[in-house]
Amino acid sequence: MKDYQVIVVGGGAAGMMAAGQAAQRGKRVLLLEKKERLGRKIAISGKGRCNITNEEHVSDFIRNYPGNGRFLHGILREFDNVALREFLAHYGVETKVERGGRVFPVSDDAETVVETLLAYLAERGVTILSGITVEEILVEDGRVTGVQGLGQRRFFAPAVIICTGGASYPATGSTGDGFRFARKLGHKVITPRPALVPLKTAEAWVKEVQGLSLRNVEASLWIGGKKKVAEFGEMLFTHFGVSGPIILTLSRQAGEALRKGEPVKLELNLKPALSSEQLDARIQRDFQKYSNKQFKNALDDLLPQSLIPVLIRLSGINPDGVVHQISREERKGLTALLQGLPLTITDTLSLEAAIVTAGGVDVKEINPKTMASKCVKGLYWAGEVVDVDGITGGYNLQAAFAMGFRAGRAAAGEEFSQV
Numbered sequence: 001m002k003d004y005q006v007i008v009v010g011g012g013a014a015g016m017m018a019a020g021q022a023a024q025r026g027k028r029v030l031l032l033e034k035k036e037r038l039g040r041k042i043a044i045s046g047k048g049r050c051n052i053t054n055e056e057h058v059s060d061f062i063r064n065y066p067g068n069g070r071f072l073h074g075i076l077r078e079f080d081n082v083a084l085r086e087f088l089a090h091y092g093v094e095t096k097v098e099r100g101g102r103v104f105p106v107s108d109d110a111e112t113v114v115e116t117l118l119a120y121l122a123e124r125g126v127t128i129l130s131g132i133t134v135e136e137i138l139v140e141d142g143r144v145t146g147v148q149g150l151g152q153r154r155f156f157a158p159a160v161i162i163c164t165g166g167a168s169y170p171a172t173g174s175t176g177d178g179f180r181f182a183r184k185l186g187h188k189v190i191t192p193r194p195a196l197v198p199l200k201t202a203e204a205w206v207k208e209v210q211g212l213s214l215r216n217v218e219a220s221l222w223i224g225g226k227k228k229v230a231e232f233g234e235m236l237f238t239h240f241g242v243s244g245p246i247i248l249t250l251s252r253q254a255g256e257a258l259r260k261g262e263p264v265k266l267e268l269n270l271k272p273a274l275s276s277e278q279l280d281a282r283i284q285r286d287f288q289k290y291s292n293k294q295f296k297n298a299l300d301d302l303l304p305q306s307l308i309p310v311l312i313r314l315s316g317i318n319p320d321g322v323v324h325q326i327s328r329e330e331r332k333g334l335t336a337l338l339q340g341l342p343l344t345i346t347d348t349l350s351l352e353a354a355i356v357t358a359g360g361v362d363v364k365e366i367n368p369k370t371m372a373s374k375c376v377k378g379l380y381w382a383g384e385v386v387d388v389d390g391i392t393g394g395y396n397l398q399a400a401f402a403m404g405f406r407a408g409r410a411a412a413g414e415e416f417s418q419v
């Protein structure tokens with residue numbers, strides 16, 4: 001059997017980067033992947049287009065990781081968004097910036113990112129064994145010695161990097177195995193829970209507008225009767241509730257509150273660019289234009305078609321009444337509804353349906369300069385398996401790549417260069 005110096009478990013973003021970096025530093029590296037093909041989560045990321053990172057200046061990056069951003073401080077400076085884009089460009093993937101600073105490959109195809117990483121691993125001479133599920137991490141006298149796969153198949157190396165991902169979208173291979181390894185190895189695991197996840201609502205009317213995507217709306221999150229935070233951007237109605245970028249961003253806090261039994265509400269401002277006076281004036285203009293029409297035919301200029309019957313019902317205004325008969329109070333009520341459409345949040349979708357897993361291996365037991373375990377010598381952690389999570393916009397892949405970069409180099413014996 002070939003003698004390896006570094007074994008990487010898991011061929012996602014973190015694992016592929018870690019393996020390549022260790023091999024680049026002259027180590028004989030083995031990458032073990034459960035699925036037949038590597039990078040399955042990258043392939044479905046960004047709706048198949050892969051939002052690889054964000055253009056934002058790296059000094060502002062940390063605030064976009066509600067889950068332990070500070071832990072990433074040095075790691076992200078060592079391998080930042082510029083470095084990641086240069087790395088990809090070097091291997092032939094040019095990138096472009098879209099709305100909100102989101103960076104995508106020019107190809108608009110996530111598979112080009114996977115193929116590039118595979119080409120990188122081949123160039124660096126990494127041995128890849130796919131279709132192998134690691135079952136156990138082998139340790140002797142507090143030091144890692146290798147790993148064991150299904151059927152007692154053993155592989156030995158003095159350094160092992162675990163990059164098994166979280167527990168979301170298990171069809172991609174990330175089924176939470178790393179959390180099991182961690183507990184067995186004496187690491188503390190912060191309870192895995194959904195971080196970026198759609199929300200269920202009590203209001204059944206969402207079903208009537210499922211599939212409707214709204215741009216430029218503002219969603220405010222209310223917990224225990226207090227407004228906590230608001231997000232501006234794009235959202236989507238589904239048959240069970242709400243989803244889309246701004247909802248996913250709010251979902252982490254919403255989920256935390258629900259788990260504590262606190263009441264959670266959302267208020268949607270469908271016209272956030274207007275003050276309530278401006279919106280009222282705008283509605284008055286529409287009402288003048290349609291003064292002899294029925295109310296149900298007077299909102300076409302203001303709202304998407306599918307939302308009109310819902311809002312008419314919620315407004316309490318007679319849909320068949322003539323517009324000029326609508327009272328001032330009724331009109332004011334409609335304005336308030338358009339700028340504060342209430343939704344009661346009852347639950348999140350499951351961890352399996354989350355874009356990202358919050359929780360994972362406790363960062364207090366990982367050295368942020370090396371990604372090395374403080375519990376077992378020669379063991380390293382990288383990627384979503386670690387208790388770090390970011391908002392949407394490319395932050396999670398950037399974190400996975402940066403942690404993989406550091407772990408791969410450290411496992412190959414290279415010191416941390418950042419202060």
Ligand SMILES: Cc1cc2nc3c(=O)[nH]c(=O)nc-3n(C[C@H](O)[C@H](O)[C@H](O)COP(=O)(O)OP(=O)(O)OC[C@H]3O[C@@H](n4cnc5c(N)ncnc54)[C@H](O)[C@@H]3O)c2cc1C
Binds near residue numbers: 047177393
């Ligand atoms: C639908 C969706 C869209 C997303 N879009 C974006 C986006 O556009 N931008 C962004 O920044 N983030 C996005 N994310 C999040 C991002 O993809 C992940 O955070 C990131 O890929 C995590 O990388 P990782 O290498 O840590 O883990 P993973 O990519 O999950 O890789 C873990 C690998 O380990 C393997 N593995 C697991 N257990 C074992 C074992 N026992 N033995 C061997 N191998 C094992 C798995 O098969 C898998 O290949 C998205 C996530 C989802 C689900």
